[in-house]
Amino acid sequence: MTTVASASHESLYLAALSVGSRAMMQADNWADGVDRLLAEIGRATGASRVWVFQLLELQPQAVLQDYVFEWAAAPAYRQLMQRRFRFFRSGLEDPVYRRLVEERRDGGCHDLCVSDMADGPLRRHLESQDILSMATVPIMVHGEWWGTLGIDDCRRAISWKGPGLDLLIATAELIAAAIYRHRLTSRSRQVELFQRVANCGVWEVALTNGHVWCSEALKAQLGYPATYPRVPLRRMLARLWREDRHQLWQQVRACLAGRQSHCRLDVRMPLYAGGTGWFEIVAEIQRDEAGRPLSMAGILIDIHRRKRDEERSRRAAESDALTGALNRRGLMRWLEAHARRESVHLMLLDIDHFKAVNDRYGHAAGDALLCQLSRRLHGELREDDALVRLGGEEFALLIRSGDGERMLALAERLRGAVVDRPFRLQLPGAPEPVTVAVSISLGVARMPPGTTDLETRQALALVWADEALYAAKQAGRNRTRRHASVTGAGNGALGSCATER
Numbered sequence: 001m002t003t004v005a006s007a008s009h010e011s012l013y014l015a016a017l018s019v020g021s022r023a024m025m026q027a028d029n030w031a032d033g034v035d036r037l038l039a040e041i042g043r044a045t046g047a048s049r050v051w052v053f054q055l056l057e058l059q060p061q062a063v064l065q066d067y068v069f070e071w072a073a074a075p076a077y078r079q080l081m082q083r084r085f086r087f088f089r090s091g092l093e094d095p096v097y098r099r100l101v102e103e104r105r106d107g108g109c110h111d112l113c114v115s116d117m118a119d120g121p122l123r124r125h126l127e128s129q130d131i132l133s134m135a136t137v138p139i140m141v142h143g144e145w146w147g148t149l150g151i152d153d154c155r156r157a158i159s160w161k162g163p164g165l166d167l168l169i170a171t172a173e174l175i176a177a178a179i180y181r182h183r184l185t186s187r188s189r190q191v192e193l194f195q196r197v198a199n200c201g202v203w204e205v206a207l208t209n210g211h212v213w214c215s216e217a218l219k220a221q222l223g224y225p226a227t228y229p230r231v232p233l234r235r236m237l238a239r240l241w242r243e244d245r246h247q248l249w250q251q252v253r254a255c256l257a258g259r260q261s262h263c264r265l266d267v268r269m270p271l272y273a274g275g276t277g278w279f280e281i282v283a284e285i286q287r288d289e290a291g292r293p294l295s296m297a298g299i300l301i302d303i304h305r306r307k308r309d310e311e312r313s314r315r316a317a318e319s320d321a322l323t324g325a326l327n328r329r330g331l332m333r334w335l336e337a338h339a340r341r342e343s344v345h346l347m348l349l350d351i352d353h354f355k356a357v358n359d360r361y362g363h364a365a366g367d368a369l370l371c372q373l374s375r376r377l378h379g380e381l382r383e384d385d386a387l388v389r390l391g392g393e394e395f396a397l398l399i400r401s402g403d404g405e406r407m408l409a410l411a412e413r414l415r416g417a418v419v420d421r422p423f424r425l426q427l428p429g430a431p432e433p434v435t436v437a438v439s440i441s442l443g444v445a446r447m448p449p450g451t452t453d454l455e456t457r458q459a460l461a462l463v464w465a466d467e468a469l470y471a472a473k474q475a476g477r478n479r480t481r482r483h484a485s486v487t488g489a490g491n492g493a494l495g496s497c498a499t500e501r
Helices: 007-026 030-045 095-105 121-128 163-198 216-221 233-238 242-256 304-318 328-338 354-361 363-380 404-419 454-474
Strands: 049-058 062-072 088-091 110-113 133-141 144-153 200-206 212-214 262-270 276-287 293-302 344-351 386-391 394-400 423-425 434-436 440-446 480-482
Touching (some): 007 030, 030 163, 144 163, 304 328, 354 434, 363 404
Parallel strands (some): 440 480
Antiparallel strands (some): 062 088, 276 293, 344 394
């Protein structure tokens, strides 16, 4: 004969629920909180055992579970450490147990008195554990069956309907909330750790309403305070460097059209505190079941160190190790960046009688002279012009825009900056620097315009400038000569040089 749990127990149950929920909130670990909650419920109900099974996998013919929490009124009732309850598999051949599992999956609760059950595998299984009555409530997390909360009584045949079952339902909901909070906290920690290790921020744009969410790490990357309410991400994307913005929108359109699922691009982006930062954008489109794009989410990785290292490596590969001027590889890169769209003049420059300096003072003095000359020439050029060391004492200067007269005036200024100011060279072992006066000869040419390939145009300009330089040396050195291309004579008559300037 079953005994029904009376409504007089309700206040006792509520007190247990209150103490247990407070213990869960105060516990450092959610699992410790669940242990304390089950203990309060067990003592209040007078049950033999309160337990939690976690669902690991629901298979067509079996259910795989694990015994993860337990409170027992006495050591004799403990089952948590028994091997048969570690990652145990229960077959679904018994229709009674199959129906019970299906109802649990759908959120159904059960109140079982073993003596009232029909003979079968489930009853025999409960009797083997000396269980007289049992109640179970599924633990549902986000609508999914996570596990089962159960209460066993091995001394009483009792029904838990009413306040008792309500207590179990409330307890299961508290456990589900703890699991949900734990998942959120774990994901938050994972995201925080990922952002810290990868030096990145996380963002998401809802394509349905345009809402933008940014993590605090992303705000910090862009220089915004963590409490900043709304980072104008779309406005900032619109302020990307033109070529970066064009490439990014191309990739975004391809994602929206379904031609690719994600995009990745290095971009330059303005910072809140001023200046520009280098970032890598990695993004992926999220779609609904019908394939319609819902959101675009991704990460923004701070890559300024990588870009700085790349720039250092590039400069090292494109620069002359002695003087710091560009080398031939740097010359071609400069032309790729400027000569396709702009008028460019090329000057060839040679130190007159440089061999005599080496012969008299040694190669260390020659190297020092080349370095000082390079710095002096740099000081006369604009920031976007280029100085190239072609080898030995021969240099090239690449000048953007300007007419022929201006180029000749610049060449004369460079020549004067060298011949009018002797160099002071500190020689190894010498107590005082030595003063060395040198002059330079220059040949000026204009790179031919047109659609011919860049290497051909560069080669022509070098030939023309070299012929002008040869003419300057033949005329006695310390002179500037120009090729006919500088005066605008078509593509320039080869070998044609103007008078001394």
